Amino acid sequence: MVGARSGKGKGRGRVGGGTEGSGGSSGGRAVPAVREARGERIADWADGRLGAYTLAKAQMRKVFPDHWSFMLGEICLYSFLVLILTGVYLTLFFEPSSAEVVYDGSYQPLNGIVMTRAYESALDISFDLRGGLLIRQLHHWAALVFVAGMIVHMMRVFFTGAFRKPREINWLFGWTLLMLGMITGLTGYSLPDDLLSGTGLRFAQGAILSIPVVGTYLAFGLFGGEFPGGEIIARLYPIHILLLPGIMLALIVAHLILVVYHKHTQYPGPGRTGRNVVGMPLLPVYMAKAGGFFFLVFGVLTLMAAVATVNPVWAYGPYRPDQVTTGAQPDWYLGFSEGLIRAMPGWEINLFGHTLALGVLIPFTLFPLVMLAIAVYPFVEAWITGDRREHHILDRPRNHPVRTGLGVAWLSMYVVALIGGGNDIIALRFRLSINAVTWFVRIGFFVVPVIAFIVTKRICLGLQRRDRDKVLHGLESGTIKRLPHGEYVEIHEPLSQARMFVLTQHEQPEPYDPGPRVDGNGVTRRVTTTERLRARLARAMYGTAARVAKPTPQEYRELQQHQELTGGDHPH
Numbered sequence: 001m002v003g004a005r006s007g008k009g010k011g012r013g014r015v016g017g018g019t020e021g022s023g024g025s026s027g028g029r030a031v032p033a034v035r036e037a038r039g040e041r042i043a044d045w046a047d048g049r050l051g052a053y054t055l056a057k058a059q060m061r062k063v064f065p066d067h068w069s070f071m072l073g074e075i076c077l078y079s080f081l082v083l084i085l086t087g088v089y090l091t092l093f094f095e096p097s098s099a100e101v102v103y104d105g106s107y108q109p110l111n112g113i114v115m116t117r118a119y120e121s122a123l124d125i126s127f128d129l130r131g132g133l134l135i136r137q138l139h140h141w142a143a144l145v146f147v148a149g150m151i152v153h154m155m156r157v158f159f160t161g162a163f164r165k166p167r168e169i170n171w172l173f174g175w176t177l178l179m180l181g182m183i184t185g186l187t188g189y190s191l192p193d194d195l196l197s198g199t200g201l202r203f204a205q206g207a208i209l210s211i212p213v214v215g216t217y218l219a220f221g222l223f224g225g226e227f228p229g230g231e232i233i234a235r236l237y238p239i240h241i242l243l244l245p246g247i248m249l250a251l252i253v254a255h256l257i258l259v260v261y262h263k264h265t266q267y268p269g270p271g272r273t274g275r276n277v278v279g280m281p282l283l284p285v286y287m288a289k290a291g292g293f294f295f296l297v298f299g300v301l302t303l304m305a306a307v308a309t310v311n312p313v314w315a316y317g318p319y320r321p322d323q324v325t326t327g328a329q330p331d332w333y334l335g336f337s338e339g340l341i342r343a344m345p346g347w348e349i350n351l352f353g354h355t356l357a358l359g360v361l362i363p364f365t366l367f368p369l370v371m372l373a374i375a376v377y378p379f380v381e382a383w384i385t386g387d388r389r390e391h392h393i394l395d396r397p398r399n400h401p402v403r404t405g406l407g408v409a410w411l412s413m414y415v416v417a418l419i420g421g422g423n424d425i426i427a428l429r430f431r432l433s434i435n436a437v438t439w440f441v442r443i444g445f446f447v448v449p450v451i452a453f454i455v456t457k458r459i460c461l462g463l464q465r466r467d468r469d470k471v472l473h474g475l476e477s478g479t480i481k482r483l484p485h486g487e488y489v490e491i492h493e494p495l496s497q498a499r500m501f502v503l504t505q506h507e508q509p510e511p512y513d514p515g516p517r518v519d520g521n522g523v524t525r526r527v528t529t530t531e532r533l534r535a536r537l538a539r540a541m542y543g544t545a546a547r548v549a550k551p552t553p554q555e556y557r558e559l560q561q562h563q564e565l566t567g568g569d570h571p572h
């Protein structure tokens with residue numbers, strides 16, 4: 001089905017079976033000879049009050065393009081729903097209290113141990129509440145998958161250039177969701193007040209303390225005094241269950257409204273243009289698929305929760321500031337910031353009688369900066385290209401080697417820092433020296449992204465060359481033929497027209513050029529440093545070193561003629 005991008009309500013077919021004008025009251029309406037079906041009566045009732053027909057007509061036949069990578073956003077959505085469902089259940093039994101109690105419950109090894117009521121309630125949920133452990137595990141697994149889903153979804157959007165006009169704002173909404181998701185996770189796994197969550201909070205408090213001038217005040221204010229204080233769990237609780245999920249829910253709604261408003265992008269293919277969407281209608285096809293997919297995500301998460309233990313708080317024991325678990329790890333998405341701090345040398349300087357803990361402050365600042373780099377990327381790229389057009393057809397990542405290289409470099413930086421966050425575990429498991437792992441991270445943080453960039457760019461260029469080859473020479477069939485004069489040639493099968501279109505439809509724009517500095521009359525024109533920088537970046541991004549010229553029709557025709565002469569085979 002093909003839907004138009006511009007104009008509203010292009011759906012065809014009768015929606016809801018309504019025959020009356022929408023929004024109108026049924027006053028003065030003649031009694032129908034045949035009683036309408038119950039569904040139709042309910043639909044009429046709703047339409048009279050909500051204008052349902054107009055809304056449904058415009059949206060229900062909306063076309064959604066089909067591609068597996070468009071399920072990634074859905075995985076984020078469904079794991080968020082699972083988080084809310086399981087989170088609500090947990091709030092019924094979890095008590096965010098730092099009051100001290102002596103444990104006397106089903107988990108024998110901890111009996112008689114002093115702990116907070118928060119930890120005790122987490123143990124009760126795990127051992128004494130029907131389904132409690134499964135729900136706790138499900139909540140935690142959903143959180144891990146939620147953030148992973150966001151990163152993969154973000155990279156899909158990044159590598160295909162779906163962030164370009166008009167979707168820059170939606171990119172920022174998404175990015176904010178990613179940041180909030182990470183913080184919500186941190187506030188969540190800090191709640192049960194086990195030894196691991198306390199260690200994480202100590203880490204966060206140390207990072208806050210390193211902020212110059214206001215750090216101490218902030219830390220004291222947040223924790224209600226000297227660490228750990230008695231307030232933090234009770235303060236994190238409303239932030240975790242209400243404030244952050246509330247903001248995220250609003251942002252997700254805005255995000256999805258924008259997806260509907262802009263209409264979804266589509267991969268290039270014959271018949272797909274920037275003015276249409278080729279795919280399946282929202283109702284019934286897409287709704288059925290989405291509904292099924294929700295249960296699939298829910299089911300897989302439940303299976304993971306049932307068979308793989310995550311955060312066994314009972315094994316860690318209650319938090320005590322004088323103890324730390326060995327191999328303490330944050331959840332994977334914050335391993336990045338942990339790694340930066342672990343790899344950073346413990347520098348400290350004294351400024352006007354105040355200590356500046358650079359060993360913590362620098363990595364603590366670097367983390368948001370690395371994240372910020374990806375947030376502003378769409379705007380930087382738009383500035384470099386000077387492209388103000390709307391884009392609804394996705395790029396093939398290979399056709400943008402520099403962008404793809406930058407994305408992979410960014411990811412590799414993330415992975416190197418993640419290795420740093422688990423330096424002790426990696427050293428232990430692989431029998432390496434922890435110093436060797438730390439030094440690898442220190443050097444790798446700068447070197448690995450550069451290597452990743454260069455390798456990715458080369459692979460992209462190689463793939464472009466391969467595409468060019470396929471268009472001009474067709475597919476290698478593996479059949480070798482001997483010509484009358486003794487030469488061996490491989491028979492090449494021509495590509496389908498559709499494939500040929502996909503491989504050649506991309507644009508290869510000339511990079512921005514500020515023009516000659518001296519014009520025809522010998523007058524020197526001022527070219528600003530910014531213009532020069534922009535031209536240089538544009539050359540790096542789209543210049544001849546960053547693309548393999550796609551075949552011209554002329555080249556193609558010449559080869560075709562040659563082919564006819566040699567009887568359908570390409571000499572190689």
Ligand code: HEM
Binds near residue numbers: 069073150163175255
């Ligand atoms: C709670 C988190 C998120 C949810 C529930 C969500 C949901 C969705 C859904 C369902 C779609 C349409 C299907 C698809 O393209 O996968 C979508 C598209 C989009 N998302 Fe997200 N997303 C989230 C996070 C993000 C993040 C972290 C980013 C980027 C930083 C992002 C940027 C976008 C953009 C630009 C589109 C439009 C893509 C297009 O039309 O091709 N989203 N999102």
Ligand code: HEM
Binds near residue numbers: 083181240242310
């Ligand atoms: C983006 C959304 C959310 C994320 C990423 C998230 C993440 C987490 C994580 C990782 C934990 C630690 C679980 C454990 O003990 O192993 C947790 C605990 C908890 N979460 Fe959430 N959560 C989210 C939303 C919510 C919502 C919406 C609610 C309530 C309506 C909620 C209520 C709770 C409660 C009560 C706990 C403590 C229970 C316990 O740890 O045993 N969460 N959350």
